[in-house]
Amino acid sequence: MRRILCVFILVITASVLAISSGHAFEFKGFADVSFSKSTEGADDIRYRNGSFAFGSVDLYFAESLEDVELLSELIVTSSGSIVAERLYLGYTFSDELKLRVGRFHTPLGFWNTSYHHGRQLQPTILRPEAVRFEFEGGIFPAHSVGVWLTGRSRTTAGMLEYGVETSNGPKIVSSGSNKVLNSNNTSDNNIGKAVGFHAAISPAVMENLKVGVSGHFARVKDDTATAPVMKDVDQAVYVAAVMYSPGNVNISGEYFAIGNKSESDKKYNSNAYFGLITYALTEKWVPYLLYDNMSIKKDDPYFKALKTKDVTKTTLGLRYNISYRSSVKGEVRAVEKDNNDWNEFALQWALAF
């Protein structure tokens, strides 16, 4: 109740500020509700019965005071807790150089920074396996806390986007009976800071094409008090991403190469990838196909700690845009995970407000 009151006060304060302030101030949000059902074999048996669920309510606001900017994003989860999703202060030196300090979406690939909790923006209901959130058993830190230098520049070759970041390295913590990644919001549990880079280009000769590479390097420590599966793992993740949208078609894909090195210097290489095709029949109707694959080394202590399994998923869906602010998506998925296979059916109504 107290948390709901906090959010209410925040909304009122922000609205008053928006009305009274002469600055460029915006307050927005996302919400979604869904229904899911799976057949025998699914790893979450609750969905065999068919379940309605409200997703998360995403509230975010930004204010620009000349060159200084503030962005804050709060998530009210379905369990009622409030999570500070993003919070950063930024300074714009120029379009070529912007500084952001705080908690931000890890710039790894395109998907993670493009959609995140904005279900209305996301072409599909679920995120691809490779970019699942930490609390869903994600294999990379979707969030980072640190410093991010980024920029873009239009050159004769095309639009260039680039950036480097350094942040607290993630840790593995307990979450119920599972272990999940955590982005170390307030302190780092080892001396190795995570570093990352990203670069992308939309060539001038083909502006509807965007290709990019990114990398993230971190030392990850299993911080669970009882029975840690591993001590330290030095992780290097490289991502190649592409997005091509000629006319009504949109094709995108991302490939993740993951190298983990254990404390005994043993190396494990795994990979994950996904490809998505959407085709806008009209502005309202958009069918899509998503193929998702993750192949991990079974004896890798990092994936053992996170209980990650090999998975292949094919999703066929149809999106109906009620307006530019709201859409309904329906999906059928064929899932194969760790020698089990099953089907899933899902509907989602998403809204941007």
Next chain:
Amino acid sequence: MQYVKFSFVAVLTTLLLSGTIYASAYARELAIIANKDYPFPSISASTVKDIYLGEKTSERGVKIKPMDQRDEAIKKRFIEKVMGSTVDGYKAYWIKKFFQEGVTPPTAKGTPSEMIQTISQTSGAVGYVWVDELKGDSGVKVLLKIEVGN
């Protein structure tokens, strides 16, 4: 008979030509205007697009502040002809852009005269009005004129 044919062709040509002249005479033009501190005397259509998509936010140290019209007719024409998008597509783009990067969308101004006045008084401000709404020295810099049809 040949005279009738010739007359028919001549009348048709005259009608077509006068139609074209009429259309071009009444084709409306949008003016891209800016505060006088904008560092360049002119601007390209692709730079206008970058500014209104939030891709370009500063020019030679001047922070650019794009402004939209509240009037739906001119806004629709600007978005369709200059931005190459639909009104809904433009709005959806800004929801995404604001969420991803925290870049705030162009502020909206009520009337053309209000927009001209605000731009003349705001450093780095950029906007658009119908050319015929600019009278004498409006205190703004005209960077580009774009014909947007009838």
